[in-house]
Amino acid sequence: MDALDRVLWKTLLEVQQLERDLQQKKAWWHAYEKGDLWAKEAQELLQEEERLKALKRQMEERERERKRLELERLSLEEDLKKLEKRAESGLLRSPKDYESYEKQKAALKQGIARKEEEELERMEWLEEAEKALSRGEKRVAQLASKVREVRAREEAKAPAIQEIIREGEARLAALKEAIPAEVWGEYRRLAPGLGGQPLAPMRKGRCTYCGVEQPVAVVQRVQRGLWQQCQHCGHVLVPEDV
Numbered sequence: 001m002d003a004l005d006r007v008l009w010k011t012l013l014e015v016q017q018l019e020r021d022l023q024q025k026k027a028w029w030h031a032y033e034k035g036d037l038w039a040k041e042a043q044e045l046l047q048e049e050e051r052l053k054a055l056k057r058q059m060e061e062r063e064r065e066r067k068r069l070e071l072e073r074l075s076l077e078e079d080l081k082k083l084e085k086r087a088e089s090g091l092l093r094s095p096k097d098y099e100s101y102e103k104q105k106a107a108l109k110q111g112i113a114r115k116e117e118e119e120l121e122r123m124e125w126l127e128e129a130e131k132a133l134s135r136g137e138k139r140v141a142q143l144a145s146k147v148r149e150v151r152a153r154e155e156a157k158a159p160a161i162q163e164i165i166r167e168g169e170a171r172l173a174a175l176k177e178a179i180p181a182e183v184w185g186e187y188r189r190l191a192p193g194l195g196g197q198p199l200a201p202m203r204k205g206r207c208t209y210c211g212v213e214q215p216v217a218v219v220q221r222v223q224r225g226l227w228q229q230c231q232h233c234g235h236v237l238v239p240e241d242v
């Protein structure tokens, strides 16, 4: 390959820079279109909503239990009243009747107390759950507003980034026109193995990519504008004054 003039080296460096910028911007755009830029916040929101849904289901279940226990207690209380009424109306005759009456009464009272205890337990649980629910609802509102905020912020950037991509691509196309096919072919051939960035400026006789000092003969070839790879890392060295 013939020596490249400084203008061509400048063009190649600009192409390299533009390609890197465009790659970043396009990655941003891709993430933006997929909604990845606020995915973390959206995920947190979803998890919190799911957690609250589960809590509400649990609360409904406990409330049903509480109501069932209440009905059972009321029914026991009714039985107790009937039992007492029977006793009051003088239906108890023998000591055996009395004994049986006392036994039944004690059993009913015990049953009622047990239901009350269980009801209370459900009520206390429900009270705590109400508080947790209210905290959760506040958190959901905060997370939802966070999602909206991040999304709005990224959406505000989008038009400018789209414009940068459009202009960058037009500029890149124009620059490529000015590069001889042979040079461009070499650039493209080397790019994939060098992270898409095959050029490294030379400074004070060293490759700026790997820092290795180049032999005098290499420095001279680079300064003449010849296509010369760093002997250590393989990047194409750009003359010092470009």
Ligand SMILES: [Zn+2]
Pocket: 200, 207, 208, 209, 210, 211, 212, 230, 231, 232, 233, 234, 235
């Ligand atoms: Zn190097």
